[in-house]
Amino acid sequence: MPPCIYEFLLKECCEATRNELVQKIVQILERQNDPETTSMFTFLSDPDPVAVRRILSSPFKRAENHGSLDRICILALSANKARMVVRDYEEPPVWKVKNQIRQFFDAQQIVGAPKPASIYSLAACMYHDGRKEMQKEDVQDWMNWAIYGKRLSGRIIAKMVKRIQARGGMAWIHAAAIKSWLISQKKEEWTxxxxxxxxxxxxxxxxxxxxxxxxxxxxxxxxxxxxxxxxAAASSTPRTIFGLLMRNSKWHLSKISKENKGYEVRYQQRIQLITGQLKEFPAVLDLQGQAEFALGYYHERQDIYKKKENMPADAANVSDLNKTVVEGE
Structure with missing residues (x-):
């Protein structure tokens, strides 16, 4: 039986990198068709939330997946004027690819995310205008992480941190990308x-x-x-700015207390809980530290407003703030 070839073409990525063509050709061996594998590659560019949930909830069985199909050949090509250039070629076992794609979607899960993120979305969120500024290496890094499980480079987190600092806040897609980067370093798990x-x-x-x-x-x-x-200052040189922010918060807490003592107490409790665990403010945070700072910032914001949205008197104001910094692109 002749092998069946499936083409995986990231059209959005091609547009974003203009004349640079990034495509993946998946050649299925030993079997005419494997819908599960084909669909897993397809929704890397357009994830279906239902399909992603099914993949994340289904138990992984190496023997079963390995038995249904042996290997896939993945060929990465790019355009160089009138010629096609082979950028990469791999023959990984199917069970490894399936398992890594499952990890790709699992790693990006973050509170407040409305949908799974595609490779293009994760690469584009590092820029103000991804279609104009994105580089082909960005897509390649995310593709290598999604398919092969290769560690995301330091260049990715450097651009991500710079983007968040420039916009003065972060959207859910930034948090998903940062969590993915941290997990790709294979140091520890993140919630x-x-x-x-x-x-x-x-x-x-x-x-x-x-x-x-x-x-x-x-x-x-x-x-x-x-x-x-x-x-920008708080996430890179905390010691220079947190003293000022803590002093300023006392006046604002006093004002809140006059209008709603309950809110003031809750904020005080959060501040005391965190500062009680923080021995001192770091002088400088490296890129790893800035990534952790961003995730802590996003997690705490989501936790604050998840609980406050149950308080009708303040729901509108809470919703406005959440859209101002976290939800907005």
């Missing part, structure tokens, strides 16, 4: 939502910044948050 057991200084600083951002917003009901002014 989908707030991790009370994680007490690294960088993560705690991110959580504290989220609380200190919420306090003045609650007090003055403004449209601008401190993230737009102080996120």
């Amino acid at each position: 989908v939502d707030l991790d009370q057991a994680r007490v690294t200084p960088a993560y705690l600083c991110g959580r504290l910044f989220a609380v200190l951002e919420a306090v003045p917003y609650e007090a003055v009901k403004g449209n601008e948050t401190i993230a737009s002014r102080f996120y």
Whole structure:
């Protein structure tokens, strides 16, 4: 039986990189058709939420997957003027590819995410305008992580951190990308939502910044948050800015107390809980630390407003703040 060839073409990526063509040709051996494998490659570019949930919830059985199909040949090509250039060629076992794609979607799971993220979305979120600024190496890095499980490069997190600092906050897609990067380093697992057991200084600083951002917003009901002014400094050199933010929060907490004592107590409890675990503010955070800061910031914000949305008197203001920094692109 002649082998059947499936073409996996990231059209969006090709448009984003203009004349650079990035395509994957998947050649299935030993079997005419394997719908599960084919569909898994297809929704890397257009993930179907139902299909992703099914993959994440289904038990992985190496013997079963390996028995139905042996290997797939993955050929990566790019355009060089009038010629096609072979960029990469692999023959991984099917069970490994399936398992890695499952890990790709599992790693990006984050509280507040409305849908699974595609490779293109994860690569594009590092830029103000992904279609104009994205480089082919960005897509290749995410593709290698999604299919082969190769560690995402430091270049990815450097661009991500720079983008978040420039916009003064982060959307869910940034949190999904950062969590994926951290997991790809194969150092430890990361939770989908707030991790009370994680007490690294960088993560705690991110959580504290989220609380200190919420306090003045609650007090003055403004449209601008401190993230737009102080996120870059807080996430890179915490010691230089947190003292000022802590002092300013006292006035805002006093104002909140006059209007709603319950809110003031809850914010105080969060601040005391975090600072009680934080021995001192780090002088400098490296890229790993800045990634942890960002995830702590995102996790804490989501936890604050998940609980406050159950309080009708403040629901509208909470929703506005969440859209201001976290949900907006």
